[in-house]
Amino acid sequence: MKNSKTVLIDKNPGRSSQTYGIARILNTDLDLIHEPSIGVVGNKGDSQCYLGVEEKVKTIHENLRLRIGQAPGDIRMRLVQPEYTIATSDGIRNGTREMRYSLIGREVTNDTLCEHLSASGLEGTIAVVACDKPPVGTLSAILEHNRPAIIMSDGPIRPGIDSVTNEPLDIVSSYQVAASDDEEFKKRIACEACPGFGSCGGMFTYNTMQTFIAVVGMQPLHMVSPASDDKRRLEVFPNQLISYLDNMIKKDIKPRDIVTRDSIRNAVIVAMSIGGSTNVMLHAPELARAAGYKSFNDDIMSSEEFNYLSEKVVPVLVNARPFGKYSMVDIDEKGGVQVFVKDLLDSGLLNGNTLTCTGETLKEQIDRLSPSLPDGEVVFSVKNPYKNTGGLRVLGGNLSPEKSSILKLAGVEGGLENNVFIGKARIFDGEQKLLDALENEPQNFMNKDMIVVRYEGPVGGPGMPEMLDSTSRITTLCRERNIIVGLMTDGRFSGGSVGLVIGHVGPEAAIGGPIALIEDGDEIIVDLNKNQINCTQLINEKTLKSRKTIWQKAFDDNNGIHPSVGLADTRLLNRMRSSAVSAIFGAGMHPNRELWIPDPREAGKSDFIPKNIYKN
Numbered sequence: 095m096k097n098s099k100t101v102l103i104d105k106n107p108g109r110s111s112q113t114y115g116i117a118r119i120l121n122t123d124l125d126l127i128h129e130p131s132i133g134v135v136g137n138k139g140d141s142q143c144y145l146g147v148e149e150k151v152k153t154i155h156e157n158l159r160l161r162i163g164q165a166p167g168d169i170r171m172r173l174v175q176p177e178y179t180i181a182t183s184d185g186i187r188n189g190t191r192e193m194r195y196s197l198i199g200r201e202v203t204n205d206t207l208c209e210h211l212s213a214s215g216l217e218g219t220i221a222v223v224a225c226d227k228p229p230v231g232t233l234s235a236i237l238e239h240n241r242p243a244i245i246m247s248d249g250p251i252r253p254g255i256d257s258v259t260n261e262p263l264d265i266v267s268s269y270q271v272a273a274s275d276d277e278e279f280k281k282r283i284a285c286e287a288c289p290g291f292g293s294c295g296g297m298f299t300y301n302t303m304q305t306f307i308a309v310v311g312m313q314p315l316h317m318v319s320p321a322s323d324d325k326r327r328l329e330v331f332p333n334q335l336i337s338y339l340d341n342m343i344k345k346d347i348k349p350r351d352i353v354t355r356d357s358i359r360n361a362v363i364v365a366m367s368i369g370g371s372t373n374v375m376l377h378a379p380e381l382a383r384a385a386g387y388k389s390f391n392d393d394i395m396s397s398e399e400f401n402y403l404s405e406k407v408v409p410v411l412v413n414a415r416p417f418g419k420y421s422m423v424d425i426d427e428k429g430g431v432q433v434f435v436k437d438l439l440d441s442g443l444l445n446g447n448t449l450t451c452t453g454e455t456l457k458e459q460i461d462r463l464s465p466s467l468p469d470g471e472v473v474f475s476v477k478n479p480y481k482n483t484g485g486l487r488v489l490g491g492n493l494s495p496e497k498s499s500i501l502k503l504a505g506v507e508g509g510l511e512n513n514v515f516i517g518k519a520r521i522f523d524g525e526q527k528l529l530d531a532l533e534n535e536p537q538n539f540m541n542k543d544m545i546v547v548r549y550e551g552p553v554g555g556p557g558m559p560e561m562l563d564s565t566s567r568i569t570t571l572c573r574e575r576n577i578i579v580g581l582m583t584d585g586r587f588s589g590g591s592v593g594l595v596i597g598h599v600g601p602e603a604a605i606g607g608p609i610a611l612i613e614d615g616d617e618i619i620v621d622l623n624k625n626q627i628n629c630t631q632l633i634n635e636k637t638l639k640s641r642k643t644i645w646q647k648a649f650d651d652n653n654g655i656h657p658s659v660g661l662a663d664t665r666l667l668n669r670m671r672s673s674a675v676s677a678i679f680g681a682g683m684h685p686n687r688e689l690w691i692p693d694p695r696e697a698g699k700s701d702f703i704p705k706n707i708y709k710n
Contacts, residue, residue, distance in 0.1 A: 189563030203231025292322030296415030298589030369485030369504030371589025551602025
């Protein structure tokens with residue numbers, strides 16, 4: 095006898111007629127239309143990053159259809175048609191006003207996928223993710239929905255080849271020649287840099303976050319590094335994903351069972367070890383929020399512990415672009431991300447007892463994969479690392495009282511004498527003014543300048559655009575003239591950025607943070623011995639008060655919004671301006687944080703402490 099809920103559903107003529115219709119069109123069993131639903135989702139957008147997604151979604155969907163039924167061993171569920179999220183391309187948009195929509199793409203992905211998962215009542219989801227913001231938005235929605243789900247990377251693009259030097263190229267290569275006067279040279283590099291399809295191939299944000307998602311447990315480790323056009327993604331991985339998901343459904347393994355305090359800590363440590371993108375410190379707090387934790391800094395990892403681990407414990411283990419030589423497909427040829435994950439695990443730096451989407455613990459998954467040892471050219475070991483300290487550092491100081499500022503130490507090419515940089519502020523209210531100066535007056539930038547780009551934060555931009563165009567031009571300028579020019583901003587950077595660049599400075603200028611009070615010529619000190627970034631002039635209370643008064647008057651005279659902020663001329667940009675939280679909380683659209691109800695799990699201290707193997 096059917097339960098009352100099923101009877102009510104059966105008597106809903108709209109649901110029944112449409113679910114029967116969909117079952118017929120998808121060629122699935124009509125008697126399964128009131129079973130729990132299962133489906134495939136993918137990320138879509140306007141660049142090469144997304145070109146391989148649809149074929150993989152269709153292949154997984156067809157494999158799933160063939161395994162659905164009522165026979166023993168079949169998956170007894172209702173199949174729904176594939177659904178896609180939408181986002182923009184960072185690579186195409188860097189340096190333009192449209193770049194404001196990049197981080198917003200994470201939020202839009204979260205919202206649209208949340209609607210699909212919740213309204214469809216999916217009890218099983220396979221997600222194919224691409225580019226760098228949509229995967230985080232996808233996982234956030236999956237965590238909020240908290241029903242069995244699994245993720246697969248669409249895969250990285252293969253490097254291009256310079257036809258003159260025979261050296262590998264990628265999208266950053268094209269950005270770094272932007273300052274050249276040789277138009278034919280620039281065109282050739284642009285044409286040769288990205289010849290195939292897939293997401294950015296270096297250890298930029300995409301591969302940082304794919305590695306993160308795998309280590310946090312939501313993607314099988316061996317599915318991260320193969321190229322987007324690798325046959326395994328169509329011939330092998332689809333049925334593996336379905337089998338893993340089937341097991342999760344049968345055992346009721348949910349995303350929040352997998353994404354826990356310990357697994358997030360594991361993923362952050364691995365991000366340090368790969369010299370990962372600074373964006374990880376926006377995405378990790380956002381994923382922690384979606385997993386039910388109120389504060390990354392309080393519940394997952396404090397800034398003090400982060401810096402201790404990065405400085406004293408976790409070295410960089412990959413010789414990867416943008417600070418090294420190789421791409422993710424080179425890492426794949428040397429055994430994949432599981433090679434350095436195993437080395438970190440064997441060195442005592444990771445908690446191997448965390449659950450993963452395969453149904454195994456992290457250690458069990460590694461043992462089954464049995465990866466090779468680090469080769470010492472592309473992938474290194476903890477005992478003999480590529481770089482002695484971790485790739486990321488969080489900074490406090492009087493310019494960063496939220497301790498949100500982030501430096502990709504692995505990408506610094508000089509300027510730190512005894513771990514200290516002392517420079518002179520060059521102020522730009524908005525990135526476009528900096529780009530104009532770099533294009534038209536590059537000779538005016540001097541050694542030890544500290545460029546300050548402000549009003550580009552989550553509220554100020556709005557949308558917190560990243561600055562690959564600016565940082566690439568500065569990198570080229572510094573290399574050509576053998577000088578050091580730093581950049582600090584309340585905006586953010588691409589994972590492809592290198593140099594002495596500090597992002598996420600908070601509180602941001604648009605809400606009156608200290609970065610808004612710096613003036614041209616002020617002394618800026620970056621001190622990695624103290625992990626601080628300070629403005630000497632703002633130490634003086636009288637100067638600080640005077641500048642605050644001037645800023646507040648400009649703010650008040652313009653109806654409560656500083657005149658230097660970017661234009662919020664669409665509903666989406668206005669929504670970001672009105673609801674964005676600080677970078678320290680992930681820079682998402684999440685007002686009223688104090689009203690959040692955290693997951694009932696205990697967010698207290700773990701028994702697992704990473705061993706300081708490297709130091710010893």
